[in-house]
Amino acid sequence: MADSAAPAHTAKTVYHSVANTHPVKVAASGVEVFYADKQALHGINLDIQDRSVTAFIGPSGCGKSTFLRCINRMNDTIDTARVAGSIRIDDEEINDRAVDPVLLRARVGMVFQKPNPFPKSIYDNVAYGPRIHGLASGKDELDAIVETSLKKAGLWDEVADRLDQPGNSLSGGQQQRLVIARAIAVNPEVILMDEPCSALDPIATARIEELIDELRENYCLIIVTHSMAQAARVSQMTAFFHLGHLVEYGPTEEIFTNPRDRRTQDYITGRFG
Amino acid sequence: MGAIALAIAFLGVLLGTIVLQASGAFTNYVLTLPVTLEREIADPRGDMSEASLRRGSYNQLIQRSLQSEFPAASSRADLRELFGLYSGLNAASVMHRVIADPSLVGSTIDVTMPANHEIDLYLKGVTVEESITAGSGTIQAGAISGDITLSSDSPAFANAIARIRQQASSERDALLGRAARLEADAAGAASRDAREAGLAAARRAREEAARFDTVIDPETRITLGPRTASLLIRLNGGVVAVSALTPDGREAEGRVLLPLESAEASASWSEWVIETPAAARRITDQQAVYARALEERGMVERRFNTNLFLNADSREPELAGVMGAFIGSVLTMLVTMLLAVPIGVGTAIYLEEFAPKNRLTGFIEVNINNLAAVPSIVFGLLGLAVFINTFGMPRSAPLVGGFVLALMTLPTVIISSRAALRAVPPSIREAALGIGASRTQAVFQHVLPLAMPGILTGSIIGLAQALGETAPLLMIGMVAFVADAPSLGLSGLTQPSTVMPVQVFLWSGASERAFEMRTAAAILVLLTLMIIFNAAAIILRRRFERRW
Amino acid sequence: MQLSLITALALLVLTAVGFLAGRSRALALAEKDGSRLHSLPGYHGYYVALWAGLPGFAVLAAYALAGTMIVNTIVLDRMERAAEPLQARYELALANDDIWSEAEREIARLDDEMAALRGEAEQVIAAEGVQSDAVEALRARQDELQFAQDDARFTRDARANTIAGDIIQAVPEAGDHALARAGFEFARLPVQEREVFLADARALAFGDGLASRDTPELRATAGALQPVHSAIAWGACLGALGLALAGLAFARTHLAVRFRARNRVEWVISATLALASLIAILTTLGIVFSLLFESLRFFAAIDWRVADFLFGTQWSPQTAIRPGQIGQSGSFGAVPLFAGTALITLIAMMVAAPVGLFAAIYLSEYADSRVRAWAKPALEILAGVPTVVYGFFALLTVGPLLRDFALFLGYEDAVTQSALSAGLVMGVMIIPFVSSLSDDVINAVPQSLRDGAYAMGATKSETIRHVVFPAALPGIVGALLLAVSRAVGETMIVVMAAGQAANLTANPLESVTTITVQIVTLLTGDQEFNSPKTLSAFALGLVLFVLTLILNIIALRVVQSYREKYD
Secondary structure, three states: OHHHHOOOOOOOOEEOOOOOOOOEEEEEEEEEEEEOOEEEEEEEEEEEEOOOEEEEEOOOOOOHHHHHHHHOOHHHHOOOEEEEEEEEEOOEEOOOOOOOHHHHHHHEEEEOOOOOOOOOEHHHHHHHHHHHHOOOOOHHHHHHHHHHHHHHOOOHHHHHHHOOOEHHHOOHHHHHHHHHHHHHHOOOOEEEEEOOOOOOOHHHHHHHHHHHHHHOOOOEEEEEOOOHHHHHHHOOEEEEEEOOEEEEEEEHHHHHHOOOOHHHHHHHOOOOO | OHHHHHHHHHHHHHHHHHHHHHHHHHEEEEEEEEEEOOHHHHOOOOOOOHHHHHOOOHHHHHHHHHHHHOOOOOOHHHHHHHHOOOOHHHHHHHHHHHHHOHHHOOOEEEEEEEOOHHHHHHHHOOOOOEEEEEOOOOEEEOOOOOEEEEEEOOOOOHHHHHHHHHHHHHHHHHHHHHHHHHHHHHHOOOOHHHHHHHHHHHHHHHHHHHHOHHHHOOOOOEEOOOOOOEEEEEEOOEEEEEEEEOOOOOEEEEEEEEOOOOOOOEOOOEEEEEOOOHHHOOOOHHHHHHHHHHHHOOOEEEEEOOHHHHOOOOOOHHHOOOHHHHHHHHHHHHHHHHHHHHHHHHHHHHHHHHOOOOHHHHHHHHHHHHHHOOOHHHHHHHHHHHHHHHOOOOOOOHHHHHHHHHHHHHHHHHHHHHHHHHHOOHHHHHHHHHOOOOHHHHHHHHHHHHHHHHHHHHHHHHHHHHHOOOHHHHHOOOOOOOOOOOOOOHHHHHOOOOOHHHHHHHHHOOOOHHHHHHHHHHHHHHHHHHHHHHHHHHHHHHHHOOOO | OHHHHHHHHHHHHHHHHHHHHHHHHHHHHHHHHOOOOOOOHHHHHHHHHHHHHHHHHHHHHHHHHHHHHHHHHHHHHHHHHHHHHHHHHHHHHHHHOHHHHHHHHHHHHHHHHHHHHHHHHHHHHHHHOOOOHHHHHHHHHHHHHHHHHHHHHHHHHHHHHHHHHHHHHOOOOOHHHHHHHHHHHHHHOOHHHHHHHHHHHHHHHHOOOOOOOOOHHHHHHHHHHHHHHHHHHHHHHHHHHHHHHHHHHHHHHHOOOOOOHHHHHHHHHHHHHHHHHHHHHHHHHHHHHHHHHHHHHHHHHOOOOHHHHHHOOOEOOOOOOOOOOOOOOOOEOOHHHHHHHHHHHHHHHHHHHHHHHHHHHHHHHHOOHHHHHHHHHHHHHHHHOOHHHHHHHHHHHHHHHHHHHHHHOOOOOOOOOOHHHHHHHHHHHHHHHHHHHHHHHHHHOOHHHHHHHHHOOOOHHHHHHHHHHHHHHHHHHHHHHHHHHHHHHOOHHHHHHOOOOOOOOOOOOOOOOOHHHHHHHHHOOOOOOOOHHHHHHHHHHHHHHHHHHHHHHHHHHHHHHHHHHHO
16 A cells, blocks of 8 residues: 555655754764665655654654664664664764764663563662763762652652662553653663653553653654654654655654645555555 | 373383382391400500501401300301301491590490391391291200201191192192193294203203102102291290101201200290292391391391481492482582583573674584484593593593583573573663663673573573483493592592492392392482472472563 | 692782772773763773783693693603613613514514415405305414414513613612613503503602602602692793783773773673583584594494494404404494394384374363373473483383283293383383474464364364374474484483393394493493494494484474474
């Protein structure tokens, strides 16, 4: 269905004009990804603004998650994956050999589709990152980091009295907020979220969306989502991916009200996807 | 259903027969003698030094004590039978006691030692059938010792004669029947050789049968010999072994095995028949009499067999125990564990978490799968050729045994560890990597702890396999007879030793009947160990099993 | 030993010091620089500790492995040089001695004669076969010559001993001369006694173990060993400590705020893990090469009559054969062993295959969870019973039972150790193996296949017979092949219950022997190494290894492709 509706050969991306309210945080140019011999991404050029939420939308297998994983070099962990092109964060090339992906991932936090707290206590979940990065020089400092992170993630009030309980004992939505707190704890600049609400019920989803909106004030957030409504609710910018191409990129409102590419239009109106 | 029942029935029969066979080995008869440690024998140099005490002839002291119990035993033959009640090796334990406490010299101590294994089996009623019945009528002994005649006014021995005749005639009939069958077979035999062989066998059977004729004939004197049951008469506190009876049952000739207290006529006597013929048993009438006499005097009693658990191997079944093999097993397993578990888990971590998927790692995988199915004996050949012949390591040593078993166990540990690592969901790795943990940190701080129960379960099962393994250890000389348990420490690693399953193998090949039940007992010890190992694995699995 | 132990402890201390030094330096650097370290201070500590510990321990390990050998080599070399004048005198004396020279010539002459005889024998054998009278005569003649040569050797060696004794007598016992005497004596010792000599000398020098003798020569050797030993030991230990200190200092200079200590330490960890995984390959290589090498020696010892080994029907390795003996063939024909192995395996599989398979089908298709909860552990216990226990069971219970039963049926030649009892018990042993493998295979058949059959109205047993079983068949074949390989390689049951007699028979009531039994028989008890008898065990091992390897590879292939089909 998808293939018949869209001319697959068009490689040109439609860019909407953007009011430069925030500086560019992540700048991608010519990013290509191959899994073994299969090309998963074709020449992606994309500038992402700081202190805002950017949503990646598109049908399954369009490459939005793949691109997301390029931003913190998670693709390095897959043996067969090969990444080409340039991604700069604050003008620093992250695909440079001199960059330690491990340190990069501390700067670019990630939240996954299914909540994946470590099977340890709530406290240890949040404290793990600061510990391995040497962010706290003492127990008090660590406690403070844990507390602020949990507060920022809006979880503190619910767990303050049971920090020593296992992270898995929380509800799904709480777990996902715990994971967000865990990501915040290492003081990242960018937070990547890969369909963070797809495993949650509507109420928990609403809570997370609220949280995302709050976090926008301090972080550059990039969120992959299947739900167009969610993209419309939380994001300021939207990028539409299709078959490994970036089709259209612009302010969320414009993308949803005035898509310029046929494929975007078809996707948004529900013709495929 | 039937198949399962069959398999479980096999298991039941297997365990049942072994428990049954082993049951006799857990107790044994011990002999307690008051031994006077005469100074000049215990301390030949007279200076009470350890060197002097070591040269003491403690066996002689034990012999003296035993002799004083049976003053009538004086001929060489008598004494040989008397001293056959125990093993001279027991003198060593007396020596150790004296060396530990030299002040004992000159005093009389109680020495407790296991009875000879044949005596033990006899007293347990395993090897010899016997019966005691009260005699009727009054009999009179001609003397109180030596070769004597027992006479009676009434046919006092008629019962015994009837019984002997009955036994003899049934044996004669069996022999004649066999001869007839052999002859029939020979008549239809294919070749001349076979026919002649068959006829010869039949002739031999007939000759043997003819020997019973004299016993069965009611007119002739009955002589008892090694092929017939033994008839002993208990009278006046003594025992007479009957060698001949008159057909009228009024007179018997015999030799006194235990002196009578008096030669008075007595009506309270009994017939003690040892039905198993002397030729078919390993103890003599005389020894049976000694053993029973000591039992009556309270010097022989049945006790829990501590030797079986505390001693190392011995040529004498009553002194043999599994301790040496147990220590050998512990040392060998330690080496196996210290090598196989770290190397196996390391390999599993590397292949599962670090290794790039390329030809080399693919080859390693195929390799490990094949190694898992290589017969264990081949690992023994490897150990012999490489460790012993090339590297010149000592034979029969737990160190080398541990090496060989470690190599053998390695594939099991690797395969189960990999399965455990694979069972940890990738989301855990992603979570750790996502907040900036390195791969090593993710593996060692998150994945490995979660996989640990599975890894431990697999390792324990692998070690249990190694614990029960025999064949490769035969190749590297761990079948040696080792009478001293290796020391439980670093130096023990290179001392000659054996392990539990090999001990089972060694004992199962021994000719003494007493070893048979000890083999079964050793198997029970081994199975207990295996069950402990496996139960530990199952508990670990149940307790820490995690469903993702 | 003491010294190296102290050094090892010192190295441990240095390693710990390295860790602390590294960590505190990293902390100080971070303080001074005011920025964050790349790696946690602990990793800087580990980095320095590794540099401090690894080289030092490597040196110490090398010394532990090769130290004794180096010391021995140096001292023996020194002894040899000291003994040179004595050796020269000895050789001159031998050359001038008539008796010795005469014996030497006689030996050479007899060698030639025997070589000629062997040539002749080959022709005769080619013409008349091995069993002819002519060959018999030649063989007798060869024995005669051999005896004569043995005599000559004895004369020669006795004479040489006398001369050597005279020479030694002329040398004083003290000082340097003692070492010369020791070297001379050592050179004249046969190879196996040299080891004893060295062990005695070491015992005298270092007190490790008891010396079996105490002679001036041994004392001299011990005296020479001591200084060399301590020099090398001190060298190794001081070297190790020096390297540790140097490594520590060197690594400490690396440390910087941006220094990637963690990456370096992690590289060492993953390299160690990679090395561990090479052990599996080394094991395989070790097996292949040791078996091949010893087998080649065996084949060389039987004059490369590989076909006789593989296809000969006469197995009697106990017959000692002299090198080059005429017409001694057929005693290493392994066919009876192969046949015995095949017979027992067949019997075992006749028990294990149906019972194991039906158990698996029952467990995976019919049994409810309560039965499974009982039956599975029971099968696991059956699988965990050591084979020596099965062997005991076969020997003492099954064997006599079968014999009595056969006697009862009128079979007069029944024996306790028979192929049948070993095969039956081995079959029982393999049941759990077959059933658990088949269970896996049957469980791997997708539920959709079964649902499809049920949807068409098939009954349970029809579904199993027509759908599940055919679908699982390749996997089951693989499982059975693995079981066969297991049966072929099983040792203890057959050693205890099948007997030793190399009968070539298909009668399961007779005792037969197998490859594994013969390996055990040949390699236990008194054995002289290098005799073809002992080496033949390795050739059998090679056959066994190749056979099981082929079975395993086929089986693993079959099972794997089967798994992939349904994954």
